[in-house]
Amino acid sequence: MKQQRHSAIRELLVKTAVTNQDELRKKLAGRGFHVTQATLSRDIRELNLSKGPTGYSLPNAVAVDDEEDMFPGIKELLSSFGLQVKQAMNLLVLVTTTSSAQPVAAAIDYEAWSEVIGTIAGDDTVLVICADDKQAATLKTRMEGFIG
Numbered sequence: 001m002k003q004q005r006h007s008a009i010r011e012l013l014v015k016t017a018v019t020n021q022d023e024l025r026k027k028l029a030g031r032g033f034h035v036t037q038a039t040l041s042r043d044i045r046e047l048n049l050s051k052g053p054t055g056y057s058l059p060n061a062v063a064v065d066d067e068e069d070m071f072p073g074i075k076e077l078l079s080s081f082g083l084q085v086k087q088a089m090n091l092l093v094l095v096t097t098t099s100s101a102q103p104v105a106a107a108i109d110y111e112a113w114s115e116v117i118g119t120i121a122g123d124d125t126v127l128v129i130c131a132d133d134k135q136a137a138t139l140k141t142r143m144e145g146f147i148g
Contacts (some may be wrong), residue, residue: 005033006047007097010058010080014103019055031099074107078146085143090136092128094143101126115139 008031009024018024021040028035035043048059058076081100086093096104105121108128115135120127130136 001033002043004098005035006043007081007100008033009043009047009049011099011103013049013056013058014077017055024056074104074111075146077104077107078143079148082143082147085140085147087133087136087140090130090132092130092136092140092143094126094128096124096126098124100124113139 005028008028012018012024012027012031016027018027021037021044024044025035025037025040028040044056049056050059051057077100081096081104082094083097084095086095094101094104101121101124105119105126108116108119108126115130115138117129117131119129128136128139130139
């Protein structure tokens with residue numbers, strides 16, 4: 001449950017600004033995670049979140065004016081949320097933590113890698129469509145390197 005809650009917190013911070021603990025608690029409750037203030041404080045400390053003028057942010061997030069650059073890069077997302085990559089011919093199935101597939105798919109799309117034709121995201125799985133088997137194998141190796 002804790003790992004899923006941490007994933008939900010990361011996803012919330014990637015998608016939207018969260019200015020205080022009470023707002024974060026309410027957003028988590030909307031996702032089915034009902035936590036006390038003490039638990040939330042511990043989560044914030046364990047996730048090493050920082051609080052600035054615009055609210056909480058993930059570690060190593062760079063504060064910039066360009067909204068597109070505010071989101072974590074694919075390396076950070078895959079190292080945080082990626083679990084496994086499987087290849088089936090020209091298709092890759094990227095398994096992520098719960099509720100992480102959509103931000104990971106968006107980051108893959110944003111990278112505009114030449115091997116990627118498109119992505120489809122579920123809750124914890126991203127389907128990555130490549131042009132051929134060779135490009136899929138190349139991309140699989142790259143993603144596995146990011147996952148660690």
